[in-house]
Amino acid sequence: xxxxxxxxxxxxxxxxxxxxxxxxxxxxxxxxxxxxxxxxxxxxxxxxxxxxxxxxxxxxxxxxxxxxxxxxxxxxxxxxxxxxxxxxxxxxxxxxxxxxxxxxxxxxxxxxxxxxxxxxxxxxxxxxxxxxxxxxxxxxxxxxxxxxxxxxxxxxxxxxxxxxxxxxxxxxxxxxxxxxxxxxxxxxxxxxxxxxxxxxxxxxxxxxxxxxxxxxxxxxxxxxxxxxxxxxxxxxxxxxxxxxxxxxxxxxxxxxxxxxxxxxxxxxxxxxxxxxxxxxxxxxxxxxxxxxxxxxxxxxxxxxxxxxxxxxxxxxxxxxxxxxxxxx
Ligand SMILES: Nc1nc2c(ncn2[C@@H]2O[C@H](COP(=O)(O)OP(=O)(O)OP(=O)(O)O)[C@@H](O)[C@H]2O)c(=O)[nH]1
Ligand SMILES: [Mg+2]
Numbered sequence: 001x002x003x004x005x006x007x008x009x010x011x012x013x014x015x016x017x018x019x020x021x022x023x024x025x026x027x028x029x030x031x032x033x034x035x036x037x038x039x040x041x042x043x044x045x046x047x048x049x050x051x052x053x054x055x056x057x058x059x060x061x062x063x064x065x066x067x068x069x070x071x072x073x074x075x076x077x078x079x080x081x082x083x084x085x086x087x088x089x090x091x092x093x094x095x096x097x098x099x100x101x102x103x104x105x106x107x108x109x110x111x112x113x114x115x116x117x118x119x120x121x122x123x124x125x126x127x128x129x130x131x132x133x134x135x136x137x138x139x140x141x142x143x144x145x146x147x148x149x150x151x152x153x154x155x156x157x158x159x160x161x162x163x164x165x166x167x168x169x170x171x172x173x174x175x176x177x178x179x180x181x182x183x184x185x186x187x188x189x190x191x192x193x194x195x196x197x198x199x200x201x202x203x204x205x206x207x208x209x210x211x212x213x214x215x216x217x218x219x220x221x222x223x224x225x226x227x228x229x230x231x232x233x234x235x236x237x238x239x240x241x242x243x244x245x246x247x248x249x250x251x252x253x254x255x256x257x258x259x260x261x262x263x264x265x266x267x268x269x270x271x272x273x274x275x276x277x278x279x280x281x282x283x284x285x286x287x288x289x290x291x292x293x294x295x296x297x298x299x300x301x302x303x304x305x306x307x308x309x310x311x312x313x314x315x316x317x318x319x320x321x322x323x324x325x326x327x328x
Pocket of ligand 2: 127128129140142
């Protein structure tokens with residue numbers, strides 16, 4: 001699946017972040033609480049070096065609290081990582097940020113030595129909403145468009161706490177195809193090459209296995225179990241919600257739109273698409289696939305050696321014959 005991040009974009013973002021990292025004391029990494037792993041940027045950890053990170057699991061209003069706790073537990077113990085469930089519309093959460101950053105950067109926080117923070121995250125996680133909420137005014141445009149790059153300036157949150165005026169926009173994980181689908185289901189990445197209907201079917205398969213009751217309740221489904229075919233269920237949802245073509249047949253594309261819209265706005269109920277155990281398993285599969293590919297490449301080289309040897313033997317024999325002819 002092609003999530004549209006071009007090498008040029010990545011290199012530019014990487015250079016910018018590398019440069020900025022020398023001027024900041026803490027990174028505020030905004031994640032989508034519904035995909036705590038897939039909404040991370042794999043490069044950020046490397047670029048960050050020793051700079052501590054405050055991970056805000058944003059959109060907690062859409063997330064399932066019990067799975068959120070698994071992630072908090074998973075990250076606990078890393079002294080350079082502090083993670084909290086978060087919502088940019090929860091005033092109490094926004095008010096706690098100063099305290100959280102002070103906890104991570106205790107040696108700064110005065111007017112002379114303010115804590116300098118950078119907000120970073122993949123598209124659509126809520127970086128602009130966070131900046132606006134922190135400053136109590138509209139400094140960044142909320143929506144789908146990436147921020148316009150301009151000269152970096154610091155904005156004052158309090159006397160001892162500053163944030164950079166442009167958040168670092170990073171690319172999501174794209175190595176794992178399952179992660180790409182989850183980014184598409186939650187709406188973190190909208191313009192993908194994959195078919196809308198496919199995204200809806202992946203989402204539906206997930207709700208059937210992990211949140212069956214919520215799904216049944218939302219659409220008043222009958223005779224649907226975890227083993228039901230997602231395609232059949234999507235058809236039922238479409239017919240119930242009036243996603244019909246002229247003639248009364250279910251329009252599967254419209255059904256997919258209806259369903260995905262419900263998933264993205266949280267109308268089915270709070271959910272989280274990944275757990276630490278599941279990610280560990282997927283990472284293992286990705287590693288195995290990489291290892292298998294490498295083994296295949298090496299086998300091909302090994303197989304090519306005898307061929308090369310044979311070819312050089314033939315060349316040698318030909319040369320030998322020609323030499324014999326010449327000396328005749
Ligand atoms: N449900 C919910 N939605 C939120 C929350 N915070 C932000 N959003 C929504 O998420 C969407 C994206 O928010 P932005 O602040 O524009 O995200 P961004 O990270 O700046 O996006 P880019 O500039 O594209 O990188 C908007 O529709 C926000 O209203 C939250 O806590 N809960
Ligand atoms: Mg933004």
